[in-house]
Amino acid sequence: MKEKVLTEHFGLENLYKIDVYQKQGGYRATEKALKKMSPEEILEEVKKANLRGRGGAGFPAGVKWSFVPPTDKPRYLCVNADEGEPGTFKDRYIMSHNPHMLLEGIIITSFCVGINAAFIYIRGEYEAIALRLEQAISEAYEKGFLGKNIVESGFDLDVYVHRGAGAYICGEETALLESLEGKRGNPRLKPPFPASVGLWQCPTVINNVETISNIPHIILNGAEWFIKKGLPKDGGTRIFGVSGMVKNPGIYELPLGTSLKDIIFKHAGGMKEGKKLKAVIPGGMSAPILTADEIGIKMDFDSLVEANSMLGSAAIIVIDDKTSILDVLKVVTKFYSHESCGQCTPCRIGNSWINKIVKRIAEGKGKKEDIDSILRLASNIEGNTLCPLGDAAAMPILSITKKFRKELESHL
């Protein structure tokens, strides 16, 4: 059985061009889905595959699609290509190496949900990739895979690329919708969820780039094959992005359930010369930190929840023994205090207050009560905000402060 799914052909020259992609079997999934399958059959297959969202929360994609209500209003698909979670760099590999795989996923998803307009919301810094996507989209129109009557199935779809302007919060799905509508990217209160009230108040599916890119493979090979690639409740592979103090940082596509230890020590080559492992952030900066003793863990959504952390965007940040945990906390708290949109008090005030305390400790002016103040402030953010950025900030701050309390106290 072939090991890789999404990255299998990444080494091929010019894979991003439609002719090369088609030579590898590209657009066969589109033909199959639009000509031989009904939307209901596609939905059933995606549900059976247990494809869980690759953007952060791990919500099953098929279940999310099934929440879209029957309505006369237009429906939309928004592909989340904001890739703002610190440490995360997987989606850009997919979009730059294999943009047509993503487009196929978009076509099949749209056909399944009854969508005729799809948007790729891409972070503004990815300008070269946005251009590549636009090039791929125009090739797909020329070959009849986009536009009117796609592969003579009677199905119409237009795809647009929309560039963000550099705010982390615009990766949060409702902030993304506001931004796409031309407004400031402030998250909306949920419910209603975007599946029923989304873009321009219409039903909208929002999925991550990697999630959508799995769809053509599920259609071609079936749900059972997909589940065997990973775990029964968590089908497929994940593209793990490993950064930090390892010998070979980069992306590694591996089955869900691969151990964190193997990813760091087998696949990423282990620690750099002379460095010892101190801690790992396993799923992008918002994920609670793990200590060196905790890396025996399996990398899938449920195992990480059990370990009080999260798989998130599967971005693994490896921290060595020479790195001060205070510096880590400084980076984390600076980021969230800067990126808070400011709508709710615990997030707006709490994050900047914690960052001020951490900076003060780093300047050698820490007070005895500072560690407890950080814990109290972060606990007051957690669960008390309008959008999940509040929790995304509080979780790493709380875990770092609790697990490395002694080291932090040594700075007071």
Ligand SMILES: Cc1cc2nc3c(=O)[nH]c(=O)nc-3n(C[C@H](O)[C@H](O)[C@H](O)COP(=O)(O)O)c2cc1C
């Ligand atoms: C502050 C914040 C930032 C986020 N940034 C991203 C992002 O850059 N890319 C992404 O796919 N999801 C991001 N998410 C998650 C999205 O809100 C949403 O859950 C996801 O796009 C859904 O797709 P999925 O179900 O395919 O994972 C972010 C969430 C929060 C709270």
Ligand code: SF4
């Ligand atoms: S939690 Fe933070 S980012 Fe989210 S709405 Fe409130 S202030 Fe804005």
